[in-house]
Amino acid sequence: MKASFRWFGDNDPITLEYISQIPGMRSIVSAVYDVKPGEIWPEESIRYIKESCEKKNLIFDVVESIPVPENIKLGSIDRDELIEVYCENIRRVAKYGVKCVCYNFMPVFDWTRTQLDKMAPDGSTSLVMYWDQLNGLDPLKDDINLPGWDTSYTKDEIKELFVKYAKLGEEGLWDNLTYFLEKVIPVAEEYNVVMAIHPDDPPYPIFGLPRIITCEKNLDRFLEIVDSPSNSLTFCTGSLGCSRENDIPSMIAKYSAMNRIAFMHIRNVKILEDNSFEESGHLTKNGSLNMYEIVKSLVDNSFDGYVRPDHGRMVWGETGKPGYGLYDRAMGMTYLNGLFEACESVKGEN
Numbered sequence: 001m002k003a004s005f006r007w008f009g010d011n012d013p014i015t016l017e018y019i020s021q022i023p024g025m026r027s028i029v030s031a032v033y034d035v036k037p038g039e040i041w042p043e044e045s046i047r048y049i050k051e052s053c054e055k056k057n058l059i060f061d062v063v064e065s066i067p068v069p070e071n072i073k074l075g076s077i078d079r080d081e082l083i084e085v086y087c088e089n090i091r092r093v094a095k096y097g098v099k100c101v102c103y104n105f106m107p108v109f110d111w112t113r114t115q116l117d118k119m120a121p122d123g124s125t126s127l128v129m130y131w132d133q134l135n136g137l138d139p140l141k142d143d144i145n146l147p148g149w150d151t152s153y154t155k156d157e158i159k160e161l162f163v164k165y166a167k168l169g170e171e172g173l174w175d176n177l178t179y180f181l182e183k184v185i186p187v188a189e190e191y192n193v194v195m196a197i198h199p200d201d202p203p204y205p206i207f208g209l210p211r212i213i214t215c216e217k218n219l220d221r222f223l224e225i226v227d228s229p230s231n232s233l234t235f236c237t238g239s240l241g242c243s244r245e246n247d248i249p250s251m252i253a254k255y256s257a258m259n260r261i262a263f264m265h266i267r268n269v270k271i272l273e274d275n276s277f278e279e280s281g282h283l284t285k286n287g288s289l290n291m292y293e294i295v296k297s298l299v300d301n302s303f304d305g306y307v308r309p310d311h312g313r314m315v316w317g318e319t320g321k322p323g324y325g326l327y328d329r330a331m332g333m334t335y336l337n338g339l340f341e342a343c344e345s346v347k348g349e350n
Contacts, residue, residue, distance in 0.1 A: 094191035236265035256301035267310035
């Protein structure tokens, strides 16, 4: 596997120098953050990321993400123009060595949580989603601004999007994803880039918004739309793992054997009795996922894609972007390195 770490550019308090000191670290996962969705990324910005990483003996070969504009997801009249811009961005990042592009097709919001700083008994804080904080809220009536929601939208714009997606529904979203893939994947193939879709987070409807990248049945349907190695998955254990219906080690074994996982986001999550969830430390005993079985499924199926430790807790008094502190993600990567080494050793002995 290729160990990787997300970096949010020069404004990120976690520097490339710090990241390079994490044992086994290889790749940087980043993006051009000062360009709006639907616009072309300047080559000088992509080149700058590449050269900055190389100075610290790191490789910029994963983009997370090139955002998919809402009008593509909605199938609006200007989607062809927007898809061509998207394809041009694939060409440009490929020119500078990017091999994998993580993206999502989630309506309106990339992820939903109700709190970013829930304190655990040990004093660490993490992201959580509690149903009792969501029940009774109505985005068409209430002024809602949950963590993870794009604050660039006005209240009226949010309402308009909810109405449009309600009319579109899941099958309409599938149709628009199919249209997108049939245009984009041939470009990715031509430029030797793997497009790796991120699952919905959480993998079930919130406020009636359609969610489709949610479970094994839907992942199968997604991969069949364009049956190509360039049409692949970002398998996020935390996103898919907060649904009890998903057997995470089994799904990983299946899709890694098919060579259709390009990128692993590995983290643990604790599912509560009412199906609320809390993000936890990476150790198996801290959450609801068996981290050993997850890594073993990858090793047994000769996975050689990218791995990054996903959302970490904030520990030791660290402040910054919730879920993206240095300390807990670095500990998570070290833990994962150990699991991979152990599983590879056992596999080699058998």
